[in-house]
Amino acid sequence: MEQEFKEYIDSYLKTFVDLNSDELSFINSSLSIRKYNKKEFLFESGMVQKEVGFVCKGFLRRYYINEKGNKITTGFINENNYATDYPSFIRQKPSKYFIECLEPSVIIKFPYNKIQEGYTKFKAIEMYGRLIAEWVLTVQTDRVESFLFENAEERYLKFIDQNKDIINRVSLSHLASYLGIERQSLSRIRSKIAKK
């Protein structure tokens, strides 16, 4: 099984950067793989992430527990995405997030130290790091704009339009907190839309 998923991620990475055999063998020797059950945690609040997780199979969410004890979902992670709190991983600072499996998952892990080693030794890996950061930057900017330019209903409609692949994997409560509203409000929005 290991070999199968290693080849899977190799071909995924190659869609972004050209990797020579040195770089590929460095990457393959650096990563490990693990299966998770539903409700298991990739990591919990307070931890420093020693590795970043790449989702080969499964579905996860990232959430934060606020002062009132409410769980606020800030991201869903499906296949071919990285399960991490980027800012805390980059700085190697404790994260305030939990990452929880919503489905049984298969995760490939890259250790932080190996990534840094890859950045200094291999130009293609440094470039891949920049491209990933630029991509996340873009995603986060879109999300800031969604709060500034759109109301809750528009954010909801946009979400279901842009996430047809995962929409039937997320619960109403999780989605509501991701959109920045209460579950009752999302319920209201849904019934309002249904009447149209």
Next chain:
Amino acid sequence: MEQEFKEYIDSYLKTFVDLNSDELSFINSSLSIRKYNKKEFLFESGMVQKEVGFVCKGFLRRYYINEKGNKITTGFINENNYATDYPSFIRQKPSKYFIECLEPSVIIKFPYNKIQEGYTKFKAIEMYGRLIAEWVLTVQTDRVESFLFENAEERYLKFIDQNKDIINRVSLSHLASYLGIERQSLSRIRSKIAKK
């Protein structure tokens, strides 16, 4: 004047990455400098940014005009920051933003093509690109969290706490739209706080 500001940005860049003489001369030969008056635009909505601007002196804002014709400020840019719409610059796609000088400004410009050339030719420049992207990613993530975890009053208090250096350069209206509320709401919040 040119030389003065070129030395200024050289020493700024050196605080992030080690630059050898090849890299420094490449950078210095790539950049140009320009003065702007108050109310002048660095670029306007619909344009593809051929260059990124580094603010040596001055103060600017980035804003978007929505369907109702309202100007929504999404960022303030002061000294030692880049005046750009990153996502559109990265992809070389037209921006929906205006960047306007709120004060007379001195801006150093890096052409997009030169930056890409720098990325491929110089490892230190590629690394600097990654660090900048990682930094912007972190800033944008903080901003998303501010919408999810905080109400308008908390966002306002956090802003004045974290931006003591520019707080007296921004107007109430601009700040309100940056916080995602109407100017009347910010006015209300201010008077509510004043009563405490």
Next chain:
DNA sequence: GTTTACCTGTCACATTTGTGACAAAGTTAT
């Protein structure tokens, strides 16, 4: 100095969203 344009504070009212409660439906564990 005067005029003009813009910015700010405040008000009343409308709309949106949050809060707490409850019941029905669905899911999980035993």
Next chain:
DNA sequence: ATAACTTTGTCACAAATGTGACAGGTAAAC
């Protein structure tokens, strides 16, 4: 199959925010 738990939909009321209006203050332009 049953019981325990979770999720969802709905309601009434409270709180927050948006909207349109107006007046006074400030700054820029002539």
